[in-house]
Amino acid sequence: MAEKVEKVHRTKRVFINNLDSYASKCIGKFLSTCVVGASVLGSGEQDVEEDDERLSQDQKIKEGTFHIVGTCANKNSCDDGRPTYVLEEYFVSSMEDLLECLMECDIIIYNITEHADQIEEASWAISAIHAQKARFSQPKMYILISTVMTWALSKPVDPNDSEIPFTEEDYRRRRAHPNFKEHINIEKVVVKMGKTNSSLFSTYVVASGVQYGMGEQLFHFFFKTSWLGDVPKVPIFGEGTNIIPTIHINDLAHVIQNVIDHKPKQHYLLAVDDSKNTIEEILKTITYVLGPGKTQRVPKEDAFLIRDLSQMDIDTLFVNLRIEAVYLKENFNIQWACESGLVDNIDRVVEEYKQTRGLLPVRVCILGPPAVGKSTVAERICKHYKLHHIRLKETISETLTRLESAVKMEDPEAGDSATSSELLETLRENMNQNGGRLDDQYVIRIMRDKLKSKLCRNQGFVLDGFPKTYEQAKDLFYADEDEPEEMKSKIPPFNKIIPEFVFSLDSTDEVLKNRVLNLPECLVEGTSYSQEQFLRRLSSFRDSNMEDETVLSYFEELDIHTEHIEITSSDDLEYPLVIERIIMSVGKPKNYGATSQEEEEEERRSADRRLRKESQERADTERMETAEAQQRAARWEEWSKCLEESKKREQDLLEAQSVPLRNYLMKNVMPTLTQGLIECCKTRPQDPVDFLAEYLFKNNPQVE
Known part of the structure; x- marks a missing residue:
């Protein structure tokens, strides 16, 4: 028995992708407080409120608990500092480096419920790890957190009774929503990979209902709209009669904990609570407790005008499914936070929403x-x-x-x-x-x-x-x-x-x-x-x-x-x-701050101010340059005028000073020089210059 307990409480290294995303963050934070094997030994029956208080405190990595490592979707969020519940964050530049990191982990969890771009990486990861089984020093586990949207178009279990819910036993009959075909493809790959040598490499697919709690994700738009109170009525897109399978994010984390501890024989698991609430019931409850208490039906197409709703969110809002998670209820030891669903536990969920997002009055x-x-x-x-x-x-x-x-x-x-x-x-x-x-x-x-x-x-x-x-x-x-x-x-x-x-x-x-x-x-x-x-x-x-x-x-x-x-x-x-x-x-504000529209408007105002400032600066520069050019032109004109006057005065002075010299030359030099040139032309000496110099010297009137 002592050996069994020691084995159960051995620390395990858990990899989770995109640790800065909603679901991955909550699951990682939850697992970091769980002792390995606690759900098997039954020690996980602590009070739910105490469990939540434990999760809200500063997370510390303790001996015997799961050690959380993983990647970040947003590099900037990781630059802000590693969360205390995370042992190590991976910043890998190549798939080879990521594979080496994954090989160091006992459990690999890939969450594809939020970012579809993670499907390719998750598919590569399971294939690459499966190919390295010969290198395993101990068994490994791969868990894919998928979505019930892979069941969206499934035909009823009984065509005559549409209220009969789907269970895990019907997973081979599931049909995915057209935008979730890649999700169902990787689900099939994961299930197949785990059947070759499950004792060495076990794989599981957990098809999660729409997640809520701890700040919200899909329902965040409706929580935020209700909390702000900017609109008199919260919109319900479409008829609102479709039933949405849901699960509290902490309950999903409990399911993941039980999968790790129990290693079930079932490779495909559903993770939903007991609620069968329509989207209208959910939204009316949210706005009644948190907002104006009024809703209105609007066309489905209006959902595409909401910037906060992605295509994946809109598809999920219109799903209509009745699902029961029979296996986990019969085989797992789960301390439910909201077993009966969001509507019945709205006060708790609203308080989590306010506390998690710091929305304090x-x-x-x-x-x-x-x-x-x-x-x-x-x-x-x-x-x-x-x-x-x-x-x-x-x-x-x-x-x-x-x-x-x-x-x-x-x-x-x-x-x-x-x-x-x-x-x-x-x-x-x-x-x-x-x-x-x-x-x-x-x-x-x-x-x-x-x-x-x-x-x-x-x-x-x-x-x-x-x-x-x-x-x-x-x-x-x-x-x-x-x-x-x-x-x-x-x-x-x-x-x-x-x-x-x-x-x-x-x-x-x-x-x-x-x-x-x-x-x-x-x-x-x-x-x-x-x-x-x-x-x-x-x-x-x-x-x-x-x-x-x-x-x-x-x-x-x-x-x-x-x-x-x-x-x-x-x-x-x-x-x-x-x-x-x-x-x-x-102190600091405890609210959402500026909305996206307000931020865009402020950016436009800032851009306008910047453009006006730049335009004013250009106008001032052009005005200064024009004034300086005019000043330079005026100074140049004045300088040119002074220069001309100076040259004229100098020319007049030179001409006045040259008159005596010209008179002297005309009287005393030019006659002798003319006669000398004539004699030079007549005589044609070999050196005319020397001849002329000699002639002027001999016939110089002053010498005579």
């Missing part, structure tokens, strides 16, 4: 006296973090408008018409009795409903100047009635709408008065910034904050410490230092 409250700049700061913070700006007056108006729509049946899904009508009448009557204002009980109800809306719960909010009193804060943030009594008695309350960050802006009365006085008259007229109303509001604020119980003291009781920020100038309307300080306190 940011809840901020900004308080302070009137005219201190709360709304300006709130707007800037909302823009930076993509939060919802909650102002009392606007929220009340929005609620009244929504109730009016529900009463008029303009929006039948807005709520029960009778209830809405009764509430609307109550609010109007209360406002009439109070000169257009609402009692605190109705204000608190409206604000509480707003903060509990899905958009505020998803992204977060910035409360602008509310609550104003201790009692308002206490009534607004009390614990939900459906929460346990022990939680209600604790501080802070567990209703998930209380602000995490509270900032108190303040300034001197003098600065606030100057700011209001400098406001344009068009902005002041008809508002609470008129002189009389503003002074009354400021005085009321100061008096209320002199009491023992204030809004700030309420937050202090809950251990939510207020950060005080002093506004010292009435001229600074942008508050850059205040915004920077708040951002440093709150």
Whole structure:
């Protein structure tokens, strides 16, 4: 028995392709925490929640667990640093190098559910490893994670009863979707390779249902659309009546663990949960829990307009299959995370989605006296973090408008018409009795409903100047009635709408008065910034904050410490230092950031700015060059003119100086020279020059 345990717990090296992809990453992370042989010995019966907590912690490579190695689909993702659960990442330049890496591993897992370009490599890998069986020092296992899309066009088991599900026993009758022919071809190769010498080289095909959980893949578009709340209704492409086989990604990882540990005789396995949900049921559940709660059917063709959906995703969304994984239920020891499917476990899946993608709400409250700049700061913070700006007056108006729509049946899904009508009448009557204002009980109800809306719960909010009193804060943030009594008695309350960050802006009365006085008259007229109303509001604020119980003291009781920020100038309307300080306190945004459309728009704006800048620079350069050319031409013209004048003066001077010399030559030299030339012509001496020189010397008048 001791030998068996020692053998089971021997560390095994597991290769997984594309470790940076959704499924491969989750499977690798899961296996790195599993002790080899745990599912055989039954030690894998830990609580599912404890298992998830174990997976969410910093992954450490432990003795006796699977050692994960593999490749990356995106080189840049690997450059960011090797994950802690990965022992080694392979960066191979040739198939020969990759084969040597694969030969070092005990289990080779190829996932082809996400990237079709991996099919060729997976096919090569099993053939190359199979050809090297003589070199095996110990048995190896090859697992292909394929997709149920290879069953998409299978004929019903019973033509008279289409509700009879397929099982592993029917795998020879499966027919693939036209775009998944290569998937089924490699499935057949893998199954065939494992039958030659299964004791030395065993092969398995795990046909996975549509994977969900831990951040999502195929359903991510619908999760993201619901979470953002940008559209009033989430689309359902087509009729929505098709049944999609699904499996939680951690359950798929459990199946892979059991395949490794059990080495089953069945070479082809189905990995799906027990759900038989239609795509309509799935999407309605997602949007009800996470988003607006409304869906609409749109034509199938509209799916091709969604950039986030690939052709493979669209094909999968329209599959209609009833499948049961009989073998793994009867033979494997699986601790299911979501055995009954996504719909029944939507709360858990949504929480995984938020945690995995870091989509955590940011809840901020900004308080302070009137005219201190709360709304300006709130707007800037909302823009930076993509939060919802909650102002009392606007929220009340929005609620009244929504109730009016529900009463008029303009929006039948807005709520029960009778209830809405009764509430609307109550609010109007209360406002009439109070000169257009609402009692605190109705204000608190409206604000509480707003903060509990899905958009505020998803992204977060910035409360602008509310609550104003201790009692308002206490009534607004009390614990939900459906929460346990022990939680209600604790501080802070567990209703998930209380602000995490509270900032108190303040300034001197003098600065606030100057700011209001400098406001344009068009902005002041008809508002609470008129002189009389503003002074009354400021005085009321100061008096209320002199009491023992204030809004700030309420937050202090809950251990939510207020950060005080002093506004010292009435001229600074942008508050850059205040915004920077708040951002440093709150931290980085916890949302999706810019959408692909926003990024493209920003790129276009950046390109336009760059082109305008380059055009301006070219225009400035041309203008400078033209000005310099004109200056050079003017200087050249001036210099040429001066040069001409200088030459003329010099010529006149030379001519004036040459007159005496010319006169002397004409009188004394030219006659003798002429006579000498005549004599030279007559005599024709052998050396004319010498003759002429001798002649001039003898007949020089001065010598005479």
